[in-house]
Structure formats: structure tokens, C-alpha cells
Amino acid sequence: MPQIHDTPRRSLHARRLPLADAGQQLTQLGQLPMGTDFQQALTSEGLWPLQPTAIDVLQINVGKLCNQTCRHCHVDAGPDRTEVMSRETAEECVEALRRHAIPTVDITGGAPELNPHFRWLVEQCASLGRQVINRCNLTILETGPHRDLPEFFAQHRVELACSLPHYQLSCTDVQRGDGVFEKSIRALQRLNELGYGDGRSGLRLVLVTNPVGAVLPAAQPCLEAEWKRELKRLHDVSFDTLYTITNMPISRYLEWLLESGNLEGYMRRLVESFNPQAAHGLMCRNTISVGWDGRLYDCDFNQMLDIPVSADAVGHIRDFDRAALQARTIQTNRHCFGCTAGTGSSCTGSTL
Numbered sequence: 120m121p122q123i124h125d126t127p128r129r130s131l132h133a134r135r136l137p138l139a140d141a142g143q144q145l146t147q148l149g150q151l152p153m154g155t156d157f158q159q160a161l162t163s164e165g166l167w168p169l170q171p172t173a174i175d176v177l178q179i180n181v182g183k184l185c186n187q188t189c190r191h192c193h194v195d196a197g198p199d200r201t202e203v204m205s206r207e208t209a210e211e212c213v214e215a216l217r218r219h220a221i222p223t224v225d226i227t228g229g230a231p232e233l234n235p236h237f238r239w240l241v242e243q244c245a246s247l248g249r250q251v252i253n254r255c256n257l258t259i260l261e262t263g264p265h266r267d268l269p270e271f272f273a274q275h276r277v278e279l280a281c282s283l284p285h286y287q288l289s290c291t292d293v294q295r296g297d298g299v300f301e302k303s304i305r306a307l308q309r310l311n312e313l314g315y316g317d318g319r320s321g322l323r324l325v326l327v328t329n330p331v332g333a334v335l336p337a338a339q340p341c342l343e344a345e346w347k348r349e350l351k352r353l354h355d356v357s358f359d360t361l362y363t364i365t366n367m368p369i370s371r372y373l374e375w376l377l378e379s380g381n382l383e384g385y386m387r388r389l390v391e392s393f394n395p396q397a398a399h400g401l402m403c404r405n406t407i408s409v410g411w412d413g414r415l416y417d418c419d420f421n422q423m424l425d426i427p428v429s430a431d432a433v434g435h436i437r438d439f440d441r442a443a444l445q446a447r448t449i450q451t452n453r454h455c456f457g458c459t460a461g462t463g464s465s466c467t468g469s470t471l
Contacts, residue, residue: 141425144373148453151383153390157455164395169404169449174441176406178225178466179204179212180419181234183411186259189295191329193369193423196229208413208436209236213243215439225406225466227254227419232265245275252278254327254466257303260310269306273313278323280362280466281307284331286349294331307356316358327362327468333381335392335461336363339469362468365389367420367457389456397463400470403449409436417449419466420457426450 149156161167182203185196216224224244231237231253244251253272259265272279283303284294291300307316307324314320326346330336343361350356366372368386376382407428408416413436416422432447433440463470 141423144369145424145452145454147373147377147382148368148386151386151453153386153453155390157451157453157459160390160393160456160459161395161398161451164398166395166398169398169401169451171445171447171449172404174219174221174405174407174445176223176225176402177212177216177221177409178227178406178419179209179240179409180227180411180422181209181229181231181237181240183229184233185229185256186233186262187230187256187295187299189371190375191294191331191366191372193367193372193420194229195370195423200229202411203234204236204411204413206236206239208411209234209240211413211437212409213240213247215436216244216247216249219439219441221249221441223250223252225252225254227466230256230259232259232268238271241271241275241277245277250278251275252280255279255281257281257283257306258299260306261302269309269313269315272310273315273322276322278325279310279315280325280327281310282327282329283307284328286346286353290331294329304354304356307350307358308354311355311357316356318357318359323360324358325360325362326358327364329364329366333366333376333379333385333388335365335388336464336469339363339462360468362466363464364466364468365457365460365464368454369420369423386453386456389460392460393456394459394461394463394471397459397461397470400463400465401449401455401458402465402467402470403458406466407444413437415439415444417447420454421450424452424454426452 158167183194183196183200184203188197241251260268284291288300315322316324346361376385403417408419408422410422415428415434427434429447432444458464
């Protein structure tokens with residue numbers, strides 16, 4: 120079995136590799152000699168077919184355009200991407216929310232703030248009384264056209280889920296590039312000045328971390344306590360909650376696993392760490408993911424692998440049918456072991 124390296128052999132922010140298409144990625148994972156697949160793992164625990172418990176979250180991916188090119192990114196986002204949600208599709212998302220009482224809207228990207236209709240979408244969702252979450256890479260708040268976004272977020276009571284690999288400069292910049300850490304800290308300090316993360320204002324600030332290397336996240340409660348202590352001590356930064364998310368063997372992270380010789384060992388670790396209790400809290404069970412072109416998926420990871428919702432469910436946001444979607448069978452593949460390893464992983468962190 121190939122050795123698992125706890126840190127990358129070279130920077131995760133190094134040159135961008137040619138990206139295999141979704142079918143090639145799934146083929147690569149399917150050829151690994153793991154001895155089981157995800158459906159078999161669920162069946163052995165009486166969890167197959169995997170079905171939704173509710174639709175509480177509409178996660179809208181507004182495009183792959185981003186100001187960063189992170190080597191762990193499962194979206195393969197970057198400054199050169201042209202996939203951007205149109206105003207028409209954004210309006211169809213808002214119309215679905217008008218017709219269905221889905222309480223939470225989770226806006227992601229890329230850097231979602233780069234979509235030209237981003238502010239309009241936030242305003243519309245907030246005006247409908249929905250809880251709006253924005254997934255922010257922090258450095259976007261330090262760019263000229265977006266420097267007023269912290270005030271915009273506070274005005275509309277947007278919850279921020281901000282990605283930050285580590286509370287130390289070296290661990291962050293090795294994953295995201297030189298200078299990212301310092302820009303991120305400045306952005307966090309500006310958010311704190313507005314009341315984000317103080318525990319009193321109601322302006323919720325969440326930090327999201329993915330491990331650097333071919334390892335699973337450490338225990339979320341322990342990391343949260345450490346991060347709160349160290350960010351306060353080192354930078355006078357406060358936040359509400361830390362989410363730990365397992366790196367998924369998709370897109371650029373899959374390319375790095377292949378290049379570094381870690382793929383088989385990492386996948387074996389995910390399979391051997393399968394936790395049926397974590398499967399009960401999978402985010403696909405209460406979330407629908409909307410692609411930049413309006414197509415529907417069980418989760419953002421399936422979206423990036425071009426695995427749409429089952430054929431018996433509606434496939435586009437313009438035809439959104441909550442009853443049909445709640446009756447669907449969730450589509451799975453081997454990458455799903457990433458969400459059920461250890462204490463589980465989702466867009467809201469550990470599932471346990």
C-alpha cells in the first residue's frame with residue numbers, strides 16, 4: 120500500500136494540473152481495490168436505499184469563477200473559469216424559494232461574490248425571510264470592488280462560512296498561496312469590528328478548515344477550542360464555530376493524490392473509517408444542490424462529478440418539485456466515503 124504522507128511533498132498551491140473529466144475521476148476511484156463500494160457499506164448497515172429526511176437547505180452554486188486557485192478545491196474553481204450563473208437561473212432559484220418554505224439558502228462558488236447577480240440574490244433571499252449563508256474565502260473581501268461586502272453582509276444578516284486552512288501562516292499559504300493568510304486575518308478583523316463572531320450581535324461567523332495533506336480532520340470540538348484560543352491570542356480574532364471538512368477525492372485534490380502516490384492509501388483510510396452513525400447525518404439528506412446552470416444534484420460533490428439527482432426526480436430548478444425530490448433515492452459513489460469517515464463531514468462540519 121502506498122505510504123500516506125501527512126504533509127504534501129510540495130505546495131498544494133503549485134501549478135495547476137490538467138483536470139480529468141467527471142467520468143474519468145469516477146473510473147479512477149472505481150478501479151481501486153478497496154473490496155467494497157459505498158452502496159454495499161450502506162446496505163450492510165440497513166441504510167440503503169439512502170433517502171432524504173427533509174429539504175431544509177437550498178445550496179446554490181453560482182459559478183466556478185474565483186480569485187484563488189487552491190490545490191484542494193473540489194470545484195476546480197479559479198480566475199479562468201467562465202461558468203457563471205445567469206440572472207435568469209438566479210431568478211428561477213428565487214421563484215422556487217417563493218413557492219416552497221425552504222428555511223436556509225446556502226450560497227457557494229467559486230467565490231460567489233464574483234457572480235454579477237450575487238448581491239441581488241442575497242437581497243431577494245433575505246427579503247423572503249430565509250436564513251442566508253455565504254461561503255466566503257475571505258481574501259475576496261480585500262479586493263477593491265468587494266471591500267464594502269462586510270457591511271452589506273451585516274445589513275442583510277448573512278451568516279458567513281469562511282474558509283481558512285489553519286490559524287498559522289505557513290499551513291494556510293502552502294494550501295492557498297503566498298499572502299493569503301495575512302489577507303484573511305485582515306478580513307476577519309474587519310468582520311469582527313462589525314460584530315461578526317462576538318456571540319451577541321447575532322452576526323454569525325463560522326470558520327471552515329480542510330486538512331493539508333492526505334489525512335482526516337482532527338476532532339472538531341478540540342480543534343475549535345484550539346483555534347479560538349490561538350486566533351484570539353495571536354490576532355485578536357473571534358469567531359462562533361469551526362467546521363472541519365474532509366478533503367474529497369475529487370478534481371484538484373484527486374489530481375494531487377494521484378501525483379503524490381497517496382490515492383490508494385487515502386481511499387483505504389476513508390473506507391476503513393466508515394461510520395454508519397455519520398451516514399445518518401449526511402448533508403444530502405436535507406439539502407438540494409443547484410448548479411450554476413440550474414441543474415439539480417444531491418450535493419455539491421455530486422455536482423462536480425456530474426451525478427444529477429435520480430431520474431425519477433425533477434432535474435432543473437425551474438421545475439422544482441419538493442415532494443418529488445423528497446421521495447428520490449440519493450445517488451452515491453465511492454467518493455461518498457469522504458462524508459462518512461470518522462465523525463463525518465458535511466458543509467456544516469462534522470455530522471456527529
